Amino acid sequence: MLTAAAGRAHESPRRPAHFDLADLRLMVRIADTNSLTRAAEQVHISLPAASNRIKHLEQSVGSRLINRTSKGLTLTTAGEAMIKHARLILDQIEQLRGEMLDIAEGVAGRLRIMASTTAISEFLPAVIERYLAAHPGTSVDLRERLSSDIVRAVSEGVIDVGVILDNVGTAGLEVLPYRSDHMVLVVPDGHPLAGRRSVSFADTLDYDHVGLSPSSTLNVFLQQQAESLGRHINLRAQVGNFESLCKMVQARIGVGVLTQLPAARHARSMNIRIVELEDEWSVRPQYICVRSLAELPSFARIFVDMLRDDGANAARPASAD
Numbered sequence: 001m002l003t004a005a006a007g008r009a010h011e012s013p014r015r016p017a018h019f020d021l022a023d024l025r026l027m028v029r030i031a032d033t034n035s036l037t038r039a040a041e042q043v044h045i046s047l048p049a050a051s052n053r054i055k056h057l058e059q060s061v062g063s064r065l066i067n068r069t070s071k072g073l074t075l076t077t078a079g080e081a082m083i084k085h086a087r088l089i090l091d092q093i094e095q096l097r098g099e100m101l102d103i104a105e106g107v108a109g110r111l112r113i114m115a116s117t118t119a120i121s122e123f124l125p126a127v128i129e130r131y132l133a134a135h136p137g138t139s140v141d142l143r144e145r146l147s148s149d150i151v152r153a154v155s156e157g158v159i160d161v162g163v164i165l166d167n168v169g170t171a172g173l174e175v176l177p178y179r180s181d182h183m184v185l186v187v188p189d190g191h192p193l194a195g196r197r198s199v200s201f202a203d204t205l206d207y208d209h210v211g212l213s214p215s216s217t218l219n220v221f222l223q224q225q226a227e228s229l230g231r232h233i234n235l236r237a238q239v240g241n242f243e244s245l246c247k248m249v250q251a252r253i254g255v256g257v258l259t260q261l262p263a264a265r266h267a268r269s270m271n272i273r274i275v276e277l278e279d280e281w282s283v284r285p286q287y288i289c290v291r292s293l294a295e296l297p298s299f300a301r302i303f304v305d306m307l308r309d310d311g312a313n314a315a316r317p318a319s320a321d
Contacts, residue, residue, distance in 0.1 A: 018060050021093065024086040026053055027065065031083045032215035034072035071232075087149060091158050094141075109138045109299040114150040115163035117218040118181050118259045119286060121242060124163070127310050131303050138299050146217050154289050160300040161307075162289040165221075176288040176304070178311040182260040183282045186245075188252045189271040198276040201257070202229050208236040208254035210245050222257055225281065246270055 022043070029039035040050035058065050063078035075083060111131075115124055120142065128140055145153070150162035151169050167175055185204055187193045193204070205226060211233065212219045219238070226233045236254045239245050242262035249256045250270045263274050276282075288307050290296060296304065 019057050021090070023053055023057050024082075024090055026050055027057070027079070027082055028086050028090065030054075030066060030073055031075060031079075034074065034214070036073060084152070087145075088153065088156065088158055091143070091153065109135075109297060110141060111138055111161070111300055111303055112141045112159040113161045113163070113303075114143050114145045114153055114159050116147065116165050116181075116286070117144055117212065117216045119163040119179075120144050122259065122261050123179060123286075123310065123314075127303075127306055131306055135299060135302070144215075144217055146220060151289060154291055157291065160290065160296060161304060163307075164287050164289050165284045167285075167287050170287075170289060174290050174293055176290075176308060178286040178288045178307060179314050181284045181286050183257055183277055183284070184260050184263050185255055185257055185275040185277055186249050186263050186267070186272045187255045187275060188249055189273060191252075191255065191273070193255065193275055194273040196275050198278045200278045201225060201282075202231065204255055204257070205229070205231045205233060207234075209233050210237045210239065210248040210254040210256040211235050212242075212245065213238055213240055218258070225279075242266065246272055 026039055026043050026045075029042045030036060033039050033042070036050055036054070037047055040047045043050070045053075054066065061078065061082070064076050065079035065082060066073045067076055113124070124142065128142070132138065132140065143159075147164040147166040148169065150159070150164050151173070153159045154162045154173055163178060164170075164175075165181060185193065185199060191207075193199055193207070201222075211222065223233060234254075237248050239248060242258050243266060245256045245258060246263070246266035247270065248254065250272050257277070260274075263272075266272065267274055288304060288311075290300075290304065293301060293304065
């Protein structure tokens with residue numbers, strides 16, 4: 001009688017999964033766009049070649065990675081696991097290339113940062129400008145990511161400093177308060193919602209929207225909020241920055257959700273109105289996240305100090321003239 005142990009002894013060893021960086025880049029683009037066609041365009045290969053790569057990759061790992069639905073492509077559990085590691089691997093490859101180039105060019109240090117859409121577009125540029133002016137021998141690698149991805153990258157040592165919107169999953173890390181991020185709705189002058197003082201996000205979904213690019217952290221976050229309501233956002237247009245978003249709203253393409261600072265700035269020169277969002281998540285505190293302040297290289301600790309000063313100055317009431 002053949003025992004279970006003997007049966008296992010006769011089983012052929014499982015072949016290791018094989019994939020290369022091109023496979024990982026394609027999978028990340030699929031996750032960002034929910035479209036094999038757009039993903040193929042972004043990695044500069046033909047659609048049949050992209051389809052074959054995914055087919056061979058699924059055969060190699062022994063699991064389906066994507067599902068095709070009427071709304072596009074979605075990741076399976078195996079696909080989500082692959083994307084989690086693929087992003088980290090690709091980030092590490094880029095950082096390796098960057099650090100090797102820095103060493104060759106004599107750069108004293110490379111500061112690795114990940115942050116949200118709002119932090120990158122509104123808060124960090126001025127801080128980084130001051131930092132680089134004071135430390136010209138240092139370079140900065142700044143990337144936009146979701147808070148969950150940033151926390152993971154900090155925890156695994158992929159980056160030095162993260163600016164996150166959700167203080168979750170940060171056990172074992174050092175988290176410091178930074179700024180407050182208040183999201184609002186912008187509508188064209190004369191829109192049915194223009195006369196409202198506030199509105200729920202659910203009510204805005206009755207109207208066409210203008211949003212940021214599919215891979216932006218703000219777009220992903222808003223899509224998640226819509227899905228939690230059992231709804232979807234009807235995006236008439238997607239653009240690359242807050243100014244373009246406001247211009248599209250002014251042109252009556254749709255309404256848009258963005259943070260208060262850029263909304264107020266563009267409302268001064270455009271025929272758009274700002275409506276407060278009533279949802280609890282519309283006010284989102286931002287945090288600085290690091291593995292250990294004491295273990296950061298000196299050039300990174302200096303940047304964290306500058307971020308903390310920036311947050312403190314933003315929270316301080318403006319003095320009266």
